[in-house]
Amino acid sequence: MKTYTIANTGHVFHMPESTPFEGAAQFDVFKAALNAVNALAEQKQALLNDSDLSGPGKEKRLKPAYETGWAILVAGYNRLAELDAATNQREAVLLAVPQLHPTHSACAVEDVELRQYFRALPLSERTKIMTVIQDTPEGGERYLRLQIAILRSPIPLPADHEMAFFKSLWKQTKRLGNVAESIAIDSERAATEFATRGLNFLQGILASSALTGWSRMELLAWLVRDAGRIDAAKALGFGVFDIENAKQAQKVAGRIPATA
Structure with a gap:
């Protein structure tokens, strides 16, 4: 197992050894999200230590940084979904049953x-x-x-x-x-599982009070303001009913168009 530490937060998490996955696109997704969360932690600590900024001033600076951190995590989930779909298609080709030609x-x-x-x-x-x-x-x-x-x-x-x-x-x-194609497909699935596990750890840390401190409802409200984040909302564990309710609430608040 390998231990990852998030700067200035006291948060650590443990993952399987990454060596088999390094070089895979899925591992790059995990690393990008990990780097983003560490960068946010360092940025937050620097702002909190800035005596020239008031409390509201610090919060004003931190809000876009929080959104950037979540945006990178969401992009990671979306990318993993794309890679998983490509793996599924690759396997479908391998396992395809010969189809009848319409004229045969x-x-x-x-x-x-x-x-x-x-x-x-x-x-x-x-x-x-x-x-x-x-x-x-x-x-x-x-x-x-x-x-x-x-x-x-x-x-x-x-x-x-x-x-x-x-x-x-x-x-x-x-x-x-x-066999070679079968092994390649299995490797892709293992890499996706590894990266998804990593992103799941990072989302919990990102939501903690040490970083954004966003509640589940705050996160969902932000997610539904952009249609491109809906699939990621599902990956983050939100159900269809909750997503639709949050969208309606955002429409009423005027944060998204009524026709969205």
Whole structure:
């Protein structure tokens, strides 16, 4: 584990070793947020120590700094969501089942016949075929066309666990067929999990009295004033009902347009 200390606040948090993630875009997101929170802590301490500024003067200087700190954290959550979506798309390509071309009517008919054949078999026979597919490479090759037909089915199989079996086996086969891509996808997911964990720690520290001292409702009110921060509000744990209520309150207060 690695310990991170936030300047002038007394706050520390512990994270897994970052070495496997350094160089990943997700790690850059975490570092940017970490640097922003440390910079805010140092800026706040400097302003509090400035005897030339009154209390209200210090607060006036700190407010935009607080917003900048939160804005960087929000940008981090948004960026992680983009990276996660890209990983999901990458995995979808890896695991994709071959799709029927609209003009390949013969293949469509063959799909239907194969599914009807499998569904008509007694449970014991279906189970035997599934066992052969799972246990032997030859079985997987022999019944490959059947697997594809079943996975392309718009109608559930007689038992849900059978479809779950074919989906799971297909995923396993495709991942084993491209190990390098599978490892890359897993690495991206681990990096996203690492960075998200880091941002979650930082949001708690940023909200603490040592830094912004914003309550959850103050934070939500600020978040909903910009449509680009709504997804981040969800990542920060706010529900749809709370977000909509906060938006309505901000409209009534005239801080966002009534049509937003």
